[in-house]
Amino acid sequence: MFQTFETTARPEQGPPRLARLRAALEEADLDGFVIPRADAHQGEYVAPHDERLAWLTGFTGSAGFCIVLPGKAGVFIDGRYRTQVKAQVDLAHFTPVPWPDVKPGPWLREELPKGGRVGFDPWLHTRKEIHEIEKSLDGTGITLSPTRNFVDAIWAHQPDPPLGPVAIHPIEFAGEESASKRARLAEGLRAAGQRAVVLTLPDSISWLLNIRGADVRRNPVVHAFAILFDTGHLTLFIAPEKLSDAVRAHLGREVTIRPPLAFEPALRGLTGPVRVDEGSAPLQVAREFEEAGIEIQWDEDPCLLPKARKNAAEIAGSVEAHLRDAAAMVEFLAWFDDRAPKGGLSEIEVVTELENFRRASNALRDISFETICGSGPNGAIMHYRVTEDTSRELAPGEIVVIDSGAQYLDGTTDITRTVAVGTPSPEHVTCFTRVLKGMIAISRLRWPKGLAGRDLDPFARHALWLAGQDFDHGTGHGVGAYLSVHEGPQRLSRVSHVPLEPGMILSNEPGYYREGAFGIRIENLVVVEEAPDLPGGDAHRKMYAFRTLTHVPIDRRLIDPAALSEEERVWLNDYHAGVFERIAPRVTEAARAWLAEATAAI
Known part of the structure; x- marks a missing residue:
């Protein structure tokens, strides 16, 4: 069976984990921390390694986030989950917040009236998301600060990142060779005067390279990062053990394989302007470019519409x-x-x-x-x-x-x-x-x-x-x-x-x-x-x-x-x-x- 029926939500485990998180935040002089239902690839479905929201709160829905403050922990859920959340979290310690009716900025204004410093992991949030919250906090004295991930810091036995094997998606189903797709997108980059684009969405990378993966349950996508250049060449940042010789041959000489740890240094070595999707790329990508003085052009992921x-x-x-x-x-x-x-x-x-x-x-x-x-x-x-x-x-x-x-x-x-x-x-x-x-x-x-x-x-x-x-x-x-x-x-x-x-x-x-x-x-x-x-x-x-x-x-x-x-x-x-x-x-x-x-x- 693909589906199993064990109960994964553990509301009783939320309060002690919440207490440990608050202690870590106090030691770091933070007044709060944001825990999204997201990974560095902004996928709706995440691997066990990235199930931070469920681990902390018990809530297992596919959308939402939690903001932990000293006196309140708000679990933001949309209309699909307003019934489910009540059964999955300890309501004495976590407060459901109807989102997007109530947005995080106004909620923080109400709960931190004297200002404060709220931390977030810049790998798990997009620039667009953070900027929208920051705009709503103007004049409040509340600041959002990129920090290390404090949930990971207290999560004993956190699962390792996924290492699902990569498979070739046959051309009879893909309908177009990867080289042709890359050439089309590279032509668009040249027309826009962009030297490269950063790709972070797993389904975009899987579609572009005609590969499928096993990193996320139910979704045959590959966890990786990629940089596509205006020449059509692509650098793929992926755990090498995911790739068989057959897959490497399928990718060909125009795709360079690098390990994930090489991604950040590679960003700092690019020549701009570089295209970045502010709605899907992690904020950390923009921070790397800004610190290196590399010009960014904000534009959507070029794979989105061709894939759709x-x-x-x-x-x-x-x-x-x-x-x-x-x-x-x-x-x-x-x-x-x-x-x-x-x-x-x-x-x-x-x-x-x-x-x-x-x-x-x-x-x-x-x-x-x-x-x-x-x-x-x-x-x-x-x-x-x-x-x-x-x-x-x-x-x-x-x-x-x-x-x-x-x-x-x-x-x-x-x-x-x-x-x-x-x-x-x-x-x-x-x-x-x-x-x-x-x-x-x-x-x-x-x-x-x-x-x-x-x-x-x-x-x-x-x-x-x-x-x-x-x-x-x-x-x-x-x-x-x-x-x-x-x-x-x-x-x-x-x-x-x-x-x-x-x-x-x-x-x-x-x-x-x-x-x-x-x-x-x-x-x-x-x-x-x-x-x-x-x-x-x-x-x-x-x-x-x-x-x-x-x-x-x-x-x-x-x-x-x-x-x-x-x-x-x-x-x-x-x-x-x-x-x-x-x-x-x-x-x-x-x-x-x-x-x-x-x-x-x-």
């Missing part, structure tokens, strides 16, 4: 991966509908069976994140991770949120289905149908070139808003090509300003959550394409649309057909007809019979 705009091979791979994954999901859902009503089925058993169905393809490399299986009140915990301590039996009349995904060589999947155990309640049906209307609205959208995720996000919420409801997460995130299941810069979110472009893959996942009662989420992956012209449309206006990649039935027991418009019913029936056509040939006879009923027209 999937090429034909990557899209074809994703299509096949989703068909394979859909077959596993249909086999699983057929099993679930037969097994769940009989009673005695636990959340852990559901997760285990789903992984077994995916394994049966013999193509599964890993799951793409810890499977979420939340029944009843657990479904209201948006990023719930079932453990041996929290697993509950599914009960008749409940609904279950099952959010899962897989890593295949040809693509990364992510799908959520909310399913009923027996007969759902009228309230379940009403809320589910509102969420479904939002998912269909996104699926049917056409929009003019230049619009961003923030422009599309409201369509997913309209039916909920009319009922005075909403959900506290984005409508969708970008997805990689056998890379991270959460990939930027594209998003369907009210905070996303990145224009959507053809080839971008995103999730479409509106939801609704009622704390202590139930949760609902429906998720398909979609790819941006050029929309076909329509009779009477503006010939000069380029339009885009989504093509749905996920082909798995949506639970018809949870749908109120009377609440759907004619256009919504047509979309749903067409979608289900397409699911049956594509997936029926790929499943067993028993699953095919279930699928025929599950995709019947409404």
Whole structure:
């Protein structure tokens, strides 16, 4: 099994660790310290070596941070984790702070009214992040000071940095040779008058070099730093034991291998101007350049958009991966509908069976994140991770949120289905149908070139808003090509300003959550394409649309057909007809019979 179910959050260990940290800060004459959920590569998912936030507080969510002061330790969490954090931290010693409603600067102004010195590790924060906090502290007497990492200093038996082996990502799935990618980016550097760019994001480096790694669970990325020069040459700073002879040969003579300790000296030896992404590179990179007097040009990581705009091979791979994954999901859902009503089925058993169905393809490399299986009140915990301590039996009349995904060589999947155990309640049906209307609205959208995720996000919420409801997460995130299941810069979110472009893959996942009662989420992956012209449309206006990649039935027991418009019913029936056509040939006879009923027209 890829997934395990041990309880990793240890709230009882937080208070003594917090006391030791405060003692270390007092000795260093610091009034506070910031502990992010981040590593030097700013990845959303981190290796055990970098799980500082979880080690100190007990909170295991994929986003957030803690600011420790002498009298208060604030754990900053967004809307996805406001329920989860209450169960994972000792609330007598740690205070949940609703972020980004409350930002760190104003919070510090309130908690340190007489000023103070707050430390942070410059390898774990970006320049943009620190400057935003500093601007909000003007005139307060509070200063942010780069320091050594005081959590590492008190963390006995901290795991070593990861040394996962590097693998070659085959050209049949990558669709473009690494040398070609490097040449394209180098041309952009020359056009901008930049001599080099510093790359620190693991998925950028993995994409650029057509390699994959095993340094972070569920994400086949490589932990490394890189400097790409305007000549197309690249220096890769990586632990040499990660590289086989075959990988070294794949990288070729235009890629120089150096150990990680050589990274800082190499920065100081560059000739500017050097391109640095202030939103992803560690602040320490800028400090090295500033101390050496090297000119910096602040600009985004040049890999971001090319990586997000999937090429034909990557899209074809994703299509096949989703068909394979859909077959596993249909086999699983057929099993679930037969097994769940009989009673005695636990959340852990559901997760285990789903992984077994995916394994049966013999193509599964890993799951793409810890499977979420939340029944009843657990479904209201948006990023719930079932453990041996929290697993509950599914009960008749409940609904279950099952959010899962897989890593295949040809693509990364992510799908959520909310399913009923027996007969759902009228309230379940009403809320589910509102969420479904939002998912269909996104699926049917056409929009003019230049619009961003923030422009599309409201369509997913309209039916909920009319009922005075909403959900506290984005409508969708970008997805990689056998890379991270959460990939930027594209998003369907009210905070996303990145224009959507053809080839971008995103999730479409509106939801609704009622704390202590139930949760609902429906998720398909979609790819941006050029929309076909329509009779009477503006010939000069380029339009885009989504093509749905996920082909798995949506639970018809949870749908109120009377609440759907004619256009919504047509979309749903067409979608289900397409699911049956594509997936029926790929499943067993028993699953095919279930699928025929599950995709019947409404």
